[in-house]
Amino acid sequence: MGAAMKNQNTSKAATRGPAEHSVRDQIVDAARECFAHYGYGKTTVSDLAREIGFSKAYIYRFFESKQAIGEAICAECVGGLFDQVREAVGEGGDATDKLRRFARTATTATVELLFTDRKLYEIAVYASSENWEVVRAYIERMQGLLEEILKEGRENGEFERKTPLDETRRSIFYALKPFIDPVFLERSLDLLPDAQTEVTGLVLRSLAP
Amino acid sequence: MGAAMKNQNTSKAATRGPAEHSVRDQIVDAARECFAHYGYGKTTVSDLAREIGFSKAYIYRFFESKQAIGEAICAECVGGLFDQVREAVGEGGDATDKLRRFARTATTATVELLFTDRKLYEIAVYASSENWEVVRAYIERMQGLLEEILKEGRENGEFERKTPLDETRRSIFYALKPFIDPVFLERSLDLLPDAQTEVTGLVLRSLAP
């Protein structure tokens, strides 16, 4: 099984110097604007330095690498996605409704990001394809949320209880992946929104007690 | 909704001249070897011409373009995949078993292609990402096979009958896509084989009467 297995670049925070510092915020602010406007690849670290009026070297006092800055921006993006999903789920009624909201919102929020901030979306795709830590964290939070929904559904009798909870959570997440993972979602656009609805239906049928 | 929507290059056969002709077969044979050895991109039409001892211009009497030759080779590949799946399904017992075989064989056969004929797999990825007609045909045949399994399961009471058959077929196919579609499968390798098994389990639960 000599698979590809690239960098194993699941790097840690990759942040340096004081965690709370106005310059760090300035860098992030500048990066957010520049990345969104020119894209991650076309923005140079010197651009960011010029934008905040400091030298390039100073930026490296706060971030280990350009990618680390990209991860910070990406964290904001996926954090926003997660918040939207969590909020939508919170407004749901029973677990079935919550699960529907979970799937629907994850898709619509990500698609919206794709269309309104295409350049930022590209970072997310890159991050996902390169297994950045921030994506792993996002997936874990999403699965955590999903598990909560499942638990609730199991407790109040909406969902079956025989299948191990972990397996249920994972398999649902895999099945929904084409509509959640940015890399896959790009290739599923022409199937939306029907395919997403129908897979959610399938998932709910699989949960029937 | 200004989606991407590229070439709409879902071209037809793109074949020219006599359909039955020894030279056509020679071209395809040479292409199969060269594409598998050097890859689609690195193989030039002149290479194929030299291989069969004719001029490059003559090749264009039989195929409209290099891509058309690629489609022919790709058709062989996915045809092979489909045959493997159909055979495995044919050896199955009840519909549940057949569905399991359907999913498992589709994945293993595609992964095997990926590892043994990586260069040909690349063509399949390219074909899929560019929506070549041959891929569309493959998907339709696969869905046809899946529908047969579902019908059988519905008739003998293994599967539920409330959900419209079309929807069931489509949603199952979508859910399995990360393990069938070459483009997706490449990114799901690290989840195999567990994820595939677990999603299949989810699908079967959703089919419970």
Added chain:
DNA sequence: TATGTGACGAATAACGTATTTGGTCACAAT
């Protein structure tokens, strides 16, 4: 008609080079 080709143009890829970029470090100032 069926088989087969060399020559040709536009588009693309390969290639080598000059420039830019990511990242570090020694050093200065507060």
Added chain:
DNA sequence: ATTGTGACCAAATACGTTATTCGTCACATA
């Protein structure tokens, strides 16, 4: 200590030029 920088290097990238490659067409031969 903390804040801040210019100079520097290896690696990557942009760029302009050359060489291939796709695909066509007029033409040849049997």
